[in-house]
Amino acid sequence: MNKDSETLSKELAALAAKPESEIDFSDLPPTTEQDWHDAVRGQFYRPLKQQLTVRIDVDVLEWLKSEGKGYQGRLNAILRTAMLAKVRHR
Secondary structure (H helix, E strand, O other): OOHHHHHHHHHHHHHHHOOHHHOOOOOOOOOOOHHHOOOOOOOOOOOOOOOOOOOOOHHHHHHHHHOOOOHHHHHHHHHHHHHHHHHHOO
């Protein structure tokens, strides 16, 4: 970690430890429901990826590829949907 990142990390840690009542929000206008109307949660979140080898039935792979470019992303989305459905039903 370089000196700038160490300084930034210390400043962020100090701010995180500070109670909200001690933070000056006077230069920050309050938000309204309209401000958040088109907000999308997690829009810029990018989970870490891990490369691996996996065996998939040929017909499943052909189906994924037949939908056009991005078959690996589609496969990941299908798996994520299944994972989240299982987590929600526990």
